[in-house]
Amino acid sequence: MGVKLKPDIYEGNVSLREYLAQFNLIARANRWEDDTKTAILALCLRRRARAILENIQNLENLQFKELKSKLEMRFGETQTLQSYYSQFTNRRQKFGESVASLGSDIERLSQSVYPECSDTVRGKIAGAQFISALSDGFVKRTLQIEGVTSLRVAIERAKSVKLIQESSFQCKKGENYNYEKKKGKNFYF
Numbered sequence: 001m002g003v004k005l006k007p008d009i010y011e012g013n014v015s016l017r018e019y020l021a022q023f024n025l026i027a028r029a030n031r032w033e034d035d036t037k038t039a040i041l042a043l044c045l046r047r048r049a050r051a052i053l054e055n056i057q058n059l060e061n062l063q064f065k066e067l068k069s070k071l072e073m074r075f076g077e078t079q080t081l082q083s084y085y086s087q088f089t090n091r092r093q094k095f096g097e098s099v100a101s102l103g104s105d106i107e108r109l110s111q112s113v114y115p116e117c118s119d120t121v122r123g124k125i126a127g128a129q130f131i132s133a134l135s136d137g138f139v140k141r142t143l144q145i146e147g148v149t150s151l152r153v154a155i156e157r158a159k160s161v162k163l164i165q166e167s168s169f170q171c172k173k174g175e176n177y178n179y180e181k182k183k184g185k186n187f188y189f
Helices: 016-029 034-044 047-055 064-075 077-090 099-113 119-133 137-146 151-186
Strands: none
Touching: 016 034, 016 064, 034 064, 047 064, 077 099, 099 119, 099 151, 119 137, 119 151, 137 151
């Protein structure tokens, strides 16, 4: 077969659309014909995805389009799109999770939920969801008042507000300590 690049295995746990896009790029780079693509795709299937082969009666004459169609029926975007949308709309910042990590996850989910949207539109939708997902009420309100719409701007601004908030808290904590020390000195004669 002369395989130069080897595709990943597919178990049905990741986006089929993303997997097939990568698989097709590898197939093109390796100059595979449809018969070769079919055989290699079938060989890359594992666990739940491999179960699809059990329902195919004539594996010898299996065409790439037919295998792809069966995979799409089982693992296609209609099933996962609902799951991604639910994850996207219900995503909240976890305890101890950084703003950057939350933003990265929101961006990943928005790309899965709104693949047809332009980057600008998707960035605005993701920005609104990011602000909604923040656990710190002060940061959330600050971004809402400022009218931040872009995800990238929202992430950077949230980091800045958190940094200011934390440094302000440290200063106040230090001032209270000095105040208590000074106050205590007044009582010693």
